[in-house]
Amino acid sequence: MAGRDRDRDRPVIGADERLALNRMGSFDWDLESGAFELDAAGLAVFDLRPDEYDGVAETLTSRVPREEGLRLQAVVDAAIRSGRTSYGSYFQLMRRTGMRQWTHTRGRILRDEQGRPYRIVGIVRNATADLSEFTVVNPAETGRTGMTGMVHSATDALSRAITVDDVAAALTGAGGLEHFGADGLALGLVEGGALKLIALAGESIEVLDDLRLHRLDGSLPLAEAVLNQRPRFVSSLRDLVVDRFPRLRPYVRGLGANAAAFLPLVAQARSIGCLALFYRRRTHFSTEDRNMLMGLAGIVAQSLQRAILFDQEREFATGLQASMxxxxxxxxxxxxxxxxxxxxxxxxxxxxxxxxxxxxxxxxxxxxxxxxxxxxxxxxxxxxxxxxxxxxxxxxxxxxxxxxxxxxxxxxxxxxxxxxxxxxxxxxxxxxxxxxxxxxxxxxxxxxxxxxxxxxxxxxxxxxxxxxxxxxxxxxxxxxxxxxxxxxxxxxxxxxxxxxxxxxxxxxxxxxxxxxxxxxxxxxxxxxxxxxxxxxxxxxxxxxxxxxxRPDPGTDQAPRLHLYVHQADPEGLVESRAVLRQALADWGLAELIDDVELAAGELLVNVLLHTEGGAVLTLEVLPEPVRRVRLWVKDRSSVWPRRREPGEAATSGRGLLLVDAVAARWGVEPRGDGKAVWCEFRPESGRV
Missing domain, CATH: 3.60.40.10 (PPM-type phosphatase domain)
Known part of the structure; x- marks a missing residue:
């Protein structure tokens, strides 16, 4: 009696409190209005305060990473399309501390008399302890956790994909198959009434080359998945050929795969393609495996839809620009x-x-x-x-x-x-x-x-x-x-x-x-x-x-070079002298190097000091009537140079005197809005 009296004095624990004590909350989701009611325990599971939640499901995305949300949505969509009355799934959410928390949800789908879903009620709970125990006692859970890692790696790879080609490269490039734990992969894209395989990866997968473009007629499992928007998980490809798809018979042996998953890529309720995964050693697909793969398909579909839109917009943009x-x-x-x-x-x-x-x-x-x-x-x-x-x-x-x-x-x-x-x-x-x-x-x-x-x-x-x-x-x-x-x-x-x-x-x-x-x-x-x-x-x-x-090198008998010396370039004079020396040496006229270099220096300095622009220098061999070397220095000044007779103490005015001393002859010619000063040199050997 004493024990019963003590029990009678204890407070009654209601259903909501029992859920909360087990770190479990409940939700009520109105599919028509989008309202998503969470009780206090449910808010605690999502690490949300009441003032942080507005009763709309989209608000929860602040806690659920994108790849996890896509995978969870794929699970719910698959349950609704298949006519099931319930679903369940594990997923991760991000707490305000930045730590990831494993969470489990189970929902009951309520339908009207016509079978249309209108409401989902269910529970969410903190499943961190579950996963810790499963890692130790359930080897299958280790595989499921590995599959979750695949989801993360695939999401990371696809997040950088911009174009359709980028998506295909992410799935078929280095590490692509590892994202799915598969031995082979085929990615198909819907084009009108056909399915076009845009990416193939894996050993022996080239046997599918004949199917790179085939009609959407349901004669192959990839096309069927697109038409029905339902995944197909196959534990035995050989049985599948016998029972349903004889057209696939010529390819099964070459593939060398035992199991396969044919996943429709659905975006905004429209099939845009199909992802086929082939496995050599897999013998079955668990519920968690299927959920994970459907989540992966959802991620691929979102990336592919974004890439298709980008390619279309880019084609429009580049076409418009090109027309201008x-x-x-x-x-x-x-x-x-x-x-x-x-x-x-x-x-x-x-x-x-x-x-x-x-x-x-x-x-x-x-x-x-x-x-x-x-x-x-x-x-x-x-x-x-x-x-x-x-x-x-x-x-x-x-x-x-x-x-x-x-x-x-x-x-x-x-x-x-x-x-x-x-x-x-x-x-x-x-x-x-x-x-x-x-x-x-x-x-x-x-x-x-x-x-x-x-x-x-x-x-x-x-x-x-x-x-x-x-x-x-x-x-x-x-x-x-x-x-x-x-x-x-x-x-x-x-x-x-x-x-x-x-x-x-x-x-x-x-x-x-x-x-x-x-x-x-x-x-x-x-x-x-x-x-x-x-x-x-x-x-x-x-x-x-x-x-x-176009270059103007002259000919073998009459070579020519051109240089421009900018007025503001302090290295221009040094560079021009080096070029002149090299050219004369290459032409077999090394005996003229000193005279030509001296004359060029004087004429260039005259232009750079006394005009407002640079100088164009041309050195050429004139083979007829007498072989000689001619140096031109052109500028944009209309003032002609004057030969002066400087006194002994003068520091300038000797330029043309030096040119006259080393050159056989020299002169000045008008050129457009400027002039050209030239001088000629004759090699003593007569060789050119």
Whole structure:
């Protein structure tokens, strides 16, 4: 009696409290409204406070890792589609401390009179203790935990997949089969009324090559899984052939597999493909195995759907961008021109980068590189209009400064907030003279014949559009020279800009790539666009234009070389002397090295000190009527040199006296907007 009295005095423990004491909570899920009610014990299982939960199932994703949520959803979806009345599954959730907690759930599916599910009630519980015990006493659980590791590794691999090709590579590349614990794998993608196998991996899997494209008619288990949206787990492929799919008979022996799983890839209630896994030593699939594999299929389906959408958007974006750029680049005598464009890996985000090559009168060509602000269809549309307008202004014969001023006014009149940066240059292919203007854009790079790389200083104006808005439509023109064999490179900032880094590092990398790159324009353009565009992570679109004046080496009897010495390059004089010495030695004229080097030094110093630009140096052998060596030094000054008679104490004025002393003869000729001073040397031996 005393014992019964003590029992009678103890508090009554209700059903909810009994669940809580066992670390178990309950839930009630309204499938139509999406409301997901969790009692206090259920909230404790998910490590949520009442004020952190709004009664919507999606809120729980803050606690459930993505791959676990996909696997759990696959279990629920499979139970609903199959008509079952209940389901159960283990999964992991993330507590607020960052620790992972094994959790178990079991749900009862309630259906209406037509069999449609409308509600799920069930329990969730902290299953950490269960898993600890199972690891010791249940060898099967060890395998299931290993399968969970496979889910994590597969999710990690697929999370980096962007395109359909990336998804296929993640499944078939190094470690791909290990994600599924399988010996063979086939990935199929629905294309119209057919299933196309886009990836095969594993020993002997090549026997399925004949099935790379087959109709969705249910004659093969992959197609059947797609049509029914139901997985098929097979413990004996031979029995499957006899009982259901005789068409598979010729392939079973070659596969050498005993068991297989045919998993539909379903995204947004639509079959997009199928994943087939083949096993040589497996004899059965447990409930946990099936749940895990369905979860894997769900992860693959989500990645594949995302990749398909990306590929479609990228195809649209690149097609739109390509339609805005010139289809064909004209060919010009005396020059090689190559252009390249790479779209950013940003799906439907198209850029405003562009290039253009314009045929102008009198053996001239206009070259353009530019970038409209923004990465969307509006930027691409503005780019197309601006490119055509700038081409029209250039074709009318206007000077470069006028072309950009009118282009800026045109952009401002489009009533858009976008601006554009640009470089426009008129190149005289006969003389190598360049007249260039810059509107807020990266300047050009030049590769000289002696291997030096230079960034000519182009005085610039404001970006197009801004220049008009602020009333500053002045674009100073800069004159440059491009001697035969030299290369001019124009690009947009996507080729030199790495996110988070100083652009100067990218410019240095570009200069080094140009210095060590191939000689021909097309090969150099490929070299730059592939190496640097991939190096910076493909986050921005890139336009690139390479112009190279064809080399002019002369002939074996009359060799020739050309050099450009920039006024601001302190090493230019030293480099030019070295090049001259080497050339004369190669031509068998070493006896003239000292005289030619002295004359070249005097003429070059005269240009660099007394004019506002650089000098173009040409050394050539003239075999007729008398064999001789001629040195040319050209500049853009109209002031002719004067031979003076300096006094003994004078520190300058002896340049032409020295030239007159070492050369057989010399003279001056007008050249366009400048002049050319020349001098000739005759070898005593008469050899050339």
């Amino acid at each position: 750029l010139p289809r064909d680049i004209p060919e010009f005598p005396g020059a090689e021109i190559a252009v390249r464009y790479h779209a950013a890996w940003s799906g439907r985000e198209v850029g405003g980068d562009w290039y253009d090559v314009i045929t102008l009168p009198r053996s001239r060509v206009g070259i353009v590189i530019g970038d409209v602000q923004g990465h969307d269809t509006h930027a691409a549309a503005i780019m197309g209009q601006l490119r055509i307008a700038l081409r029209a202004f250039a074709g009318e014969g206007h000077a470069p400064a006028t072309v950009l001023a009118r282009a800026s006014r045109f952009l401002a009149e489009l009533d858009t907030e976008r601006f554009a940066t640009c470089v426009y240059a008129q190149v005289d292919l006969a003389t190598g003279g360049i007249l260039a203007v810059r509107a807020g854009h990266l300047g050009p790079l030049v590769r000289h014949n002696d291997g030096r790389i230079g960034w000519p200083h182009l005085r610039g104006g404001l970006p197009l559009g801004f220049a008009t808005a602020f009333g500053q439509e002045d674009f100073p023109e800069t004159r440059l020279d491009l001697v035969p064999g030299e290369t001019l490179v124009l690009c947009t900032d996507g080729l030199v800009e790495e996110p988070g880094s100083d652009i100067s590092a990218g410019m240095d990398a570009l200069a080094e790539m140009v210095r060590t790159g191939p000689g021909r324009a097309g090969a150099l353009a490929d070299h730059l666009s592939e190496r640097l565009w991939e190096r910076w992570g493909t986050g921005d679109d890139v336009a690139l234009l390479v112009l190279r004046r």
